Amino acid sequence: MRWNEMTSPEFEVAVKKSEGVCLLPLGVLEKHGDHLPLGIDYMKAWDFADMASKLEPAVVFPPFFVGFVTAAAFEPGAFALKGKLVLEVLEATCTEIARNGFNKIILVNAHGGNVVLLQTFLKMQLESRRDYMIYQCLHHFGPRTIKAKEKLHKETGGTSGHGGAYETAVGLFLYPEMVKMDKILPREIGGENPRLMNILGGDILTPMDWYAKHPVHLSGYGGKSTCEYGKEVCEMIAEDIGETIRKVKSDDLSLALMKEFFDKSGK
Ligand SMILES: [Zn+2]
Structure with missing residues (x-):
């Protein structure tokens, strides 16, 4: 409604x-x-x-x-x-x-x-x-969603953070015409850059933590995500x-x- x-x-x-x-x-x-x-x-x-x-x-x-x-x-x-x-x-x-x-x-x-x-x-x-x-x-919405995401990660080798496997799969199901799988960035770009962590360690927060770790604002990789996984995750959510x-x-x-x-x- x-x-x-x-x-x-x-x-x-x-x-x-x-x-x-x-x-x-x-x-x-x-x-x-x-x-x-x-x-x-x-x-x-x-x-x-x-x-x-x-x-x-x-x-x-x-x-x-x-x-x-x-x-x-x-x-x-x-x-x-x-x-x-x-x-x-x-x-x-x-x-x-x-x-x-x-x-x-x-x-x-x-x-x-x-x-x-x-x-x-x-x-x-x-x-x-x-x-x-x-x-x-x-x-995480609840236990069914957690399970569906775990399955997605296990079976596709994907990871989720921001713009990763989960959001790619859900996008492919809900808005297939808007997802450009040929433009997906390589796995290593969605990894964590340790540059600030190397100086401060893991017990101190700053406003620059996210930018330091993710210089192109990406976290995770969803190159193997599909519409079918997206459908399952959406239904569980x-x-x-x-x-x-x-x-x-x-x-x-x-x-x-x-x-x-x-x-x-x-x-
Ligand atoms: Zn998002």
């Missing part, structure tokens, strides 16, 4: 049918090797949410391509707004989703760089009283998210705890 494709009366019915659950797909615009489209993260997030909502009813918000992607800002095509602004837009978006009758919003994120920002966003929910709950799917929707529907506790929390904290 895509929010943007329904009429207003249909939307009212969908809110009830979804039991107040809305999926918010998140991604970014950034380089994904020389072979995948810039928007693959938000595009696939939308598809994952869509496929899951067919297994367990939920309304799917249009994809959020405003993400946290400063690390890719040096590559052409990156849309890298400041993190502070991303958080503000996200907060306003969730408030609007809730105003439309949803009290449970599930963040379906498909961009690795968003993970930490979304954890921060969850913590920020406790800054002021609200009557809706934000849920964040973990980046949909099932994992479907399971998440079911669990979220059965959860009455987190909202009650939030009310109790704000009552105690005097906000």
Whole structure:
């Protein structure tokens, strides 16, 4: 049930049918090797949410391509707004989703760089009283997805990080006409450059870690990925998210705890 494709009366019915659950797909615009489209993260997030909502009813918000992607800002095509602004837009978006009758919003994120920002966003929910709950799917979505990715890596010799085996396979299934397999970069380019690690070791973080390791913003290799593997991974992601929707529907506790929390904290 895509929010943007329904009429207003249909939307009212969908809110009830979804039991107040809305999926918010998140991604970014950034380089994904020389072979995948810039928007693959938000595009696939939308598809994952869509496929899951067919297994367990939920309304799917249009994809959020405003993400946290400063690390890719040096590559052409990156849309890298400041993190502070991303958080503000996200907060306003969730408030609007809730105003439309949803009290449970599930963040379906498909961009690795968003993970930490979304954890921060969850913590920020406790800054002021609200009557809706934000849920964040973990980046691996669930056990079925992990298994399907393991199979892909084992059988193709691929690796996944950013623009690697998983994203290539999923791209081949969802957007075959946009994936340029003849442009895929050699395996060694998606490896890790140890230049900064050699100086600082593994126990110190800096803002340059990603750029130091991945000078062309690529991590992993998907030269042997196929549409069939992509189909399997997408179906498992949909099932994992479907399971998440079911669990979220059965959860009455987190909202009650939030009310109790704000009552105690005097906000
Ligand atoms: Zn990606």
